[in-house]
Amino acid sequence: MSSPFEGQLVRLRAREPGDAETVRRWMTDEDVLLYNTARYPRSMQTLIQRSTAAGDVSYYNARFAIVRKADGELIGDVFLQCEEPENRCAWLSMLIGLPEHRSQGYGTDALRTVVRFAFEQMNLQRVELEVFAENHRARTAYRKAGFVEEGVRRRAIFTHGRYHDQVMMALLRDEWEAAQQ
């Protein structure tokens, strides 16, 4: 049986305080800022506190660092946030931090791995997420992983001088299981 944390190219691990410096570097990348609602700069102290707090990975706070298997380099962050266990639904957010790590299959692999974790380890029924309507690369990646577009929250986010639509997507357990056959 394969490790629940391992994909083909990447591995998921708990976040560590030492990750903060890399995370800060991501938050200055143009593409990251373009499709992000984190508008205000974060101090190193905040980032360290956050990654330490997030170290306790649990059902309610399933936050992982994405590392490249080949060399262990930290390349991204993925988060499954589950508020009501009765609904067995988690909110997914994912980030591949630097341009040189995008469009190489790492994101797709990380997505596949975390979705498998959601259904096989956390026993969820539904994984949902939201993405900027203009972020076509991300929408394509989510669609490829089986996520279905469920609608558009009109003009829900304001950044960079204007309002943006947000596309809501979700993957249900049945759909994911059927796709594994």
Add this chain to the structure above:
Amino acid sequence: MSAVDVPGNPLEGRLVRLVAREPSEVEAQRRWFNDPAVIRFMQLRYPASRAEQERYLARVGQPSFASAHFTVVRKDRAEPIGRVQLMRGRAEERRAELGVAIGEAQARGGGYGTDTVRAICRFGFEMMNLHRIELHVTADHEAAVHVYEKVGFVQEARLRDRLFKHGRYYDRLTMGLLRGELRW
């Protein structure tokens, strides 16, 4: 020309008035949210204790941009019939989330819900300077969906199997109302 152009009370509808929540409503609040008919399509599942309701009322007592909670008072009888709120106000997005519950059975089906939703949306746009009001409703709750559509909310998304209650999954709808879309 009149000396001062006094606008109408921004917290008053045709049938209802919205007022700040008070600790004295704890008994009514507890009754409403233990009524299976009231919470049938809501996220609530567990019984609400008096102590928890007291804490809640103390916390939401002063309406503000981040958390604008109100008691719905029926104008003709001056009695509380439910509660309504614009929650999770987001300053940069100028958006908030609407939640409404008409708790008193006698006040259901008489247009009080519609009037309440219109009154709070008007307050949201005209006094809080919101740009968007959104809400989540269980798709099977046809009466509520009808009210929201009547006042102008647009069904924007259908979240499949989003709520588990009464032994099954229900779809939840996301509905949105932008400034200028409110209908009278």
